[in-house]
Amino acid sequence: MIAVGAEKITSRHLERRAYVYVRQSSPGQVQRNRESQRNQYALVERAVALGWPPGRIHVIDADLGQSGQDGGRSGFQEPVGEVSLGRVGIILADEASRLARSNADWYRLLDLAAVVGALLADADGVYDPGGYNDRLLLGLRGMLSEAELHLLQLRLEAGRMRQIERGAYRQSLPTGLVRLEDGRVVEDPDQQIQRTIQPVFARFAALGTCQKVLRSLRDDGLLLPRRQVAGLHAGQLLWKRPSAAALYDILRNPAYAGALVYGRKGRAPAGQPGRACQVRRPVEAWTAVHRDVYPAYIPWEQYLANQTRLADNASSFARRARGAPREGSALLAGLAVCGRCGRPMRVAYKACHRYVCNALSETHRAPMCPSLDGPSLDAAVVAAFFAALAPAELDLLDEVLAAQRADHRRLAQQYADRVERTAYDARLAERRYRAVDPDNRLVAAELERAWEGALRAVEEAREAAARFDRESPPPALDPALRAQLGDLGRELPALWASGRLTPAHQKELLRSLIRRVVLGRPTPDTVEARVVWVSGASSRLAVEPPLHRSRDLRDYDRLVARILELGAEGYQDGAIAARLTADGFRAARHRYVPKQLVEKVRRDHGLVSLTEQFRRQAKIDGRWTVSGLAQELNVSADWLRQRIAAGAVPAGRHPLTGRYLIDDDPAGLDRLKALVATRRSRKEVVLCHR
Numbered sequence: 001m002i003a004v005g006a007e008k009i010t011s012r013h014l015e016r017r018a019y020v021y022v023r024q025s026s027p028g029q030v031q032r033n034r035e036s037q038r039n040q041y042a043l044v045e046r047a048v049a050l051g052w053p054p055g056r057i058h059v060i061d062a063d064l065g066q067s068g069q070d071g072g073r074s075g076f077q078e079p080v081g082e083v084s085l086g087r088v089g090i091i092l093a094d095e096a097s098r099l100a101r102s103n104a105d106w107y108r109l110l111d112l113a114a115v116v117g118a119l120l121a122d123a124d125g126v127y128d129p130g131g132y133n134d135r136l137l138l139g140l141r142g143m144l145s146e147a148e149l150h151l152l153q154l155r156l157e158a159g160r161m162r163q164i165e166r167g168a169y170r171q172s173l174p175t176g177l178v179r180l181e182d183g184r185v186v187e188d189p190d191q192q193i194q195r196t197i198q199p200v201f202a203r204f205a206a207l208g209t210c211q212k213v214l215r216s217l218r219d220d221g222l223l224l225p226r227r228q229v230a231g232l233h234a235g236q237l238l239w240k241r242p243s244a245a246a247l248y249d250i251l252r253n254p255a256y257a258g259a260l261v262y263g264r265k266g267r268a269p270a271g272q273p274g275r276a277c278q279v280r281r282p283v284e285a286w287t288a289v290h291r292d293v294y295p296a297y298i299p300w301e302q303y304l305a306n307q308t309r310l311a312d313n314a315s316s317f318a319r320r321a322r323g324a325p326r327e328g329s330a331l332l333a334g335l336a337v338c339g340r341c342g343r344p345m346r347v348a349y350k351a352c353h354r355y356v357c358n359a360l361s362e363t364h365r366a367p368m369c370p371s372l373d374g375p376s377l378d379a380a381v382v383a384a385f386f387a388a389l390a391p392a393e394l395d396l397l398d399e400v401l402a403a404q405r406a407d408h409r410r411l412a413q414q415y416a417d418r419v420e421r422t423a424y425d426a427r428l429a430e431r432r433y434r435a436v437d438p439d440n441r442l443v444a445a446e447l448e449r450a451w452e453g454a455l456r457a458v459e460e461a462r463e464a465a466a467r468f469d470r471e472s473p474p475p476a477l478d479p480a481l482r483a484q485l486g487d488l489g490r491e492l493p494a495l496w497a498s499g500r501l502t503p504a505h506q507k508e509l510l511r512s513l514i515r516r517v518v519l520g521r522p523t524p525d526t527v528e529a530r531v532v533w534v535s536g537a538s539s540r541l542a543v544e545p546p547l548h549r550s551r552d553l554r555d556y557d558r559l560v561a562r563i564l565e566l567g568a569e570g571y572q573d574g575a576i577a578a579r580l581t582a583d584g585f586r587a588a589r590h591r592y593v594p595k596q597l598v599e600k601v602r603r604d605h606g607l608v609s610l611t612e613q614f615r616r617q618a619k620i621d622g623r624w625t626v627s628g629l630a631q632e633l634n635v636s637a638d639w640l641r642q643r644i645a646a647g648a649v650p651a652g653r654h655p656l657t658g659r660y661l662i663d664d665d666p667a668g669l670d671r672l673k674a675l676v677a678t679r680r681s682r683k684e685v686v687l688c689h690r
Helices: 027-032 034-041 043-049 074-084 103-116 132-166 191-207 210-220 244-252 300-313 359-364 374-388 391-435 441-470 479-497 503-513 556-568 573-582 595-604 610-616 626-633 637-646 666-689
Strands: 017-021 057-060 088-092 119-121 177-179 185-187 224-227 237-240 260-262 265-267 278-280 288-290 336-338 346-348 354-356 514-523 526-533 538-543 623-625 660-663
Touching: 017 043, 017 074, 027 034, 034 043, 043 057, 043 088, 057 074, 074 088, 074 103, 088 103, 103 119, 103 132, 191 210, 191 224, 191 244, 191 300, 210 244, 224 244, 244 300, 354 374, 374 479, 374 503, 374 514, 374 526, 374 538, 391 441, 503 514, 556 573, 556 595, 573 595, 623 626, 626 637, 626 660, 626 666, 637 660
Parallel strands: 017 057, 017 088, 088 119, 336 514
Antiparallel strands: 177 185, 224 237, 260 288, 265 278, 346 354, 514 526, 526 538, 623 660
């Protein structure tokens, strides 16, 4: 019997080689599906029947156990290369899917074969890729092969999802859990493994960061167990030095909390180049969570708290993570958020630490966001933290939590109402469908679609209600915890000031109540801090930080005007500074107005003080000053003051400075000149006698 398509074989084809391509998709098929192998190897006999001598028939089976999607198949590359060199007369394969599952590989082979005149053959016939009809048929077979792979994947995925929904999916287990032959999962019977894994969770609860746990394990010289699932030591138990990756795997694996979880990772969002294909999903986005499936090393609640702590420890602008509390003196590190751009602020440690944000400057070359003084902000937030521990604030916290629980109950009722309403709609749609005449197919088909849509709505409502039920309602403030917080509010300020709390401990305490602190500078001399508490409430604080220049003060112009006004009235610099401080004015770097600032402003505006006027001027308001009259009489100022004190020279006092002023009386001046002349003549007589 002549094979279908044998007439397409010419002497030119028979002069070349015949290639028989043998492939199975997985090692399991190679081991178990031997009949498929025999059928594919039998193609050698088909090549002989088509006219090729055995010496020119070449069997390629290097791709046994390789998927047709793998572009790196060495066996497939060989016939492709030989075709391009014109050495192949025919390629035989059991079916098109054996040669390629990808249209790219399939059409590449067809194009090369059409150019050099090579043929393709399977169990049904012989095909010439250079002919239109055969090319069309081969193209359809390639598309069907790729579609078949997609359908197989859908079936496998559907079966896997059914197992996941039942909680019967056999996922790989981490070290510390083993699966028995009957399918049950138990803790590893090796007590050393259990006693090594359990302290990892205990140390993380005590230390708070994965890096601290890693250092503690390293300092204690402990090793971590790992059952190898692949590689040279597959199936063996190895003890390895602890690493950050191993610790993160232990802390993040929900199997240690007794849960079977599927969908912890997913594809990265489209349009994000440079991102890995698989990204870690948040807990609420996991596909399925079945608790109490495995023996638990830790409770599920502790696992969720660990995930929150790990996410919070990681510094990330995108997730607004706060980072782990460290020993730096900046208490708001990780909590401070820029009020201008919304990004976390970093800490700059100089003489005094500052909170700075340069995100817009680095990304868009925009002006820098504010650079804010750290100590003044820390003090204001700590004072607000102490106030939050007061009984009145605890009552407010009770009210907030009660309101949140009431909202949670209302939402639960809404979800229940939605399920009930959709269930009623589904029952109504079913009654309408069953009441219609089956022969009226147009109406019946429409009512059937409506019933199916109602059933889908019921399923979606139930899934949404189930997701909401998995969310824990806001807890009430435990009476014991409330009493502890009350005692803490009374004792904590003294303990805080004693210096016995490290900065890391202080940050931990602040984070127990504060979620973040949004900082902004509405005016040059005022920083606005919005403290967002863990309850969701917020408090606004106005902080006046120290400034570099007095000109940055909000009321600097009023301050200058007041200094000049009081100076013109004759007040001394010290008195002016005291009055301005009492009126609520301040300097750039002080909470009060120093005398030096008053003097600087007065000198900058050319205003001479009364003290300098008494020292420099001979007369004030038409009356002699002591220095002016002493210079006029050519005597010392002390001599004149002695005569004033003795009553020999009449003088009054200035109302502001209290300094002497002598009336400009010509008769009195003549008497003083005569007194001075008499004093000089007596001195001359004394000198002559000597």
